[in-house]
Amino acid sequence: MWPDLPFEFNVMGTPVSSQSELSAPRQEWKARVANAALAALPEGAWSFDETRLSVTLFYFPQAPMIGDVDNIIKLTLDAMIPSVYLDDSLIDRVVVQRFGPDANAAFANPSNKLVEALGSEGPILYIRVDAVPGEPSF
Template sequence: MWPELPLEFNVIGTPVSFQSDNSKAKGEWKSKVLAAAMAAIEGGSWAFDETRLAVTMFYFPQSPMPGDLDNIVKLTLDALQPNLYLDDELIDRILAQRFDPAGSFTFAAPSNVLVSAMALEEPVLYIRVAEVPLEDVAP
């Protein structure tokens, strides 16, 4: 039986850039991402092999994030392959956003996982994997 989407989980810590020269830090980040994903999956490991996916990443730093947001996306997505999806070619949509720790923001209907990410007092990357939404596509 396939798991129910969306799948949401939080990765505590500061994401590592794909462009980092520190291969140990990159490996540790990928391990953290995979462990958080596997902990959120009921019934053990599985991997999508045909379902088209959308991935949302919201980064909540505790201080302003140096560097480019896009550099954390690839390493994080790579960490989930082949355990969550067999190939990142299945990802058709990516939404990534960082939130200013000094800023004020609200979500219309946040999930419990997103609320828990916003409540943490340490850096956290909220990740949501869902089927690709087509609400923006005209028939």
């Protein structure tokens, strides 16, 4: 059984850039994402192996983010292999946005996981995996 789509989860902490010179923080971030994904998956779920996917990443920092938002994508996507999907070549679309700590993010129809991220005390990354070509409805 594959997980129902959309599949959503949150990762506490500050994403690490794929360009970080230190290997340990990169590996720690990937482990944090992988563990959060595994915890959110239903028991016995299989990884997607053919479904074309879209991934949405919304980062809610507690302080202004230093660095480029695009640098957080690669490690995060790679960390979901093989628990969510077998190969990141299945991803046809990535939507990524950083919301400043003082931003009043408003969504028309937020899911429970997104509401959880919006109410977080610490930095958090909201991740949503959905089928393509469906547009996310927030």
